[in-house]
Amino acid sequence: MDSRPYYEPRANGVERLPTALQMFLTSPRLMRAAHWHAQVEVNYIVRGWAHYRMAGHEARFVAGDFALFWGGQPHWLDDASDDLVYAGGHLPLVHFFRLRLPADVQAKLMQGATLVSSATDAADPVNFERWLEYTRSGDPMKANLAVDELLLRIERLRFSAYQLLPQTQRVADAGGLDQHTSPIVVRICDFIADNFREEIDSVDIAVAADIHPKYAMTVFKKCTGMTLNDYINLMRLSYAQALLMRDEASVLAVAMDSGFGSLSAFNKSFRKVSGMSPSDFRREVRSRPSVALTPAVAVDGRVN
Known part of the structure; x- marks a missing residue:
């Protein structure tokens, strides 16, 4: 035992x-x-x-x-x-x-x-x-x-x-995972990962997963604890934050590239999750102090 x-x-x-x-x-x-x-x-x-x-x-x-x-x-x-x-x-x-x-x-x-x-x-x-x-x-x-x-x-x-x-043929099921809901959620996650930067909704997701939209929302919520909209927003906002941290693109360009249909929708969602505007987030990230070692040598604009 x-x-x-x-x-x-x-x-x-x-x-x-x-x-x-x-x-x-x-x-x-x-x-x-x-x-x-x-x-x-x-x-x-x-x-x-x-x-x-x-x-x-x-x-x-x-x-x-x-x-x-x-x-x-x-x-x-x-x-x-x-x-x-x-x-x-x-x-x-x-x-x-x-x-x-x-x-x-x-x-x-x-x-x-x-x-x-x-x-x-x-x-x-x-x-x-x-x-x-x-x-x-x-x-x-x-x-x-x-x-x-x-x-x-x-x-x-x-x-x-x-x-x-996997390098070889995928197994039919995960050997004990929920054989009914797991494949559905996997298909949903696959579709969202490929398309979250596009304009998608529960109907698009359900079609891709070959199930009814209401069932897609119910199964996803039950299995992940998140609504489809919350999950898509998390993907989009995370992608947007990464762009704001490394790129010089305008906030509008970041909003559009991340899958938001308008700047106002982007600002509202961004502030709800991070507690600040996209512009303030970018300024805060870029104002973080560098860590200087001794001796300090500047290489490509960074202190090493």
């Missing part, structure tokens, strides 16, 4: 803070069911091994593996070694859209693929421990550094060997 403790996901599995970076370094409990969250999950296996059932494929990570997958798809840690220790984080979409990954890789991740790389080194567990400390420090500068350093580490994956799962 398996005496290991289990984690019981909440009914909807969605975390309460989808826009905040959350880091962890722990020996996780196995899950009794799949869960969901509106962030990209980063896993680094410090010791042991972990087995996940994803929406359509399975993945086994071993010590030294670095993995990345979209938490908006159902996933389930269903088996692991007794000595498993893993580090990682739940990366908000705004930061995922900032990543300079190959476009096809980013798209495949949003559609349910899992990226795995064994090209890691002894610095990785040390880094994850520091990022965890920084995000829990209460110091905004340290929290921002943790985000920036994690993004740079993820971007380095493109220069090393990695694989995207």
Whole structure:
């Protein structure tokens, strides 16, 4: 009889803070069911091994593996070694859209693929421990550094060997995930990931998922804890925030490129989520103080 403790996901599995970076370094409990969250999950296996059932494929990570997958798809840690220790984080979409990954890789991740790389080194567990400390420090500068350093580490994956799962035929179901609702929500997430920058509504989504619009809204809300509109808005606003942080485009151009039909709708939604206007958000991000080391040397306009 398996005496290991289990984690019981909440009914909807969605975390309460989808826009905040959350880091962890722990020996996780196995899950009794799949869960969901509106962030990209980063896993680094410090010791042991972990087995996940994803929406359509399975993945086994071993010590030294670095993995990345979209938490908006159902996933389930269903088996692991007794000595498993893993580090990682739940990366908000705004930061995922900032990543300079190959476009096809980013798209495949949003559609349910899992990226795995064994090209890691002894610095990785040390880094994850520091990022965890920084995000829990209460110091905004340290929290921002943790985000920036994690993004740079993820971007380095493109220069090393990695694989995207599944490499073979996808499994028919996820071996115990809800065989009725999971495929529907996966189809909905796939369609929204491909089209959130366009003008879409519940009817478009339902047609893509081959179900009735009311059923699409009911199933999605039940499984993710979010309405379709809330989920689409989260995708659009996260994408817009990423553009505001890195581009010189006007606020109007950012609004249109992110899928909002008007500047007024963009401003209203943006303020509701972030508590400030898009222009104020851009100014705040760009006014954050740099961290100067000694000796300080300016390289490409940045202090190193």
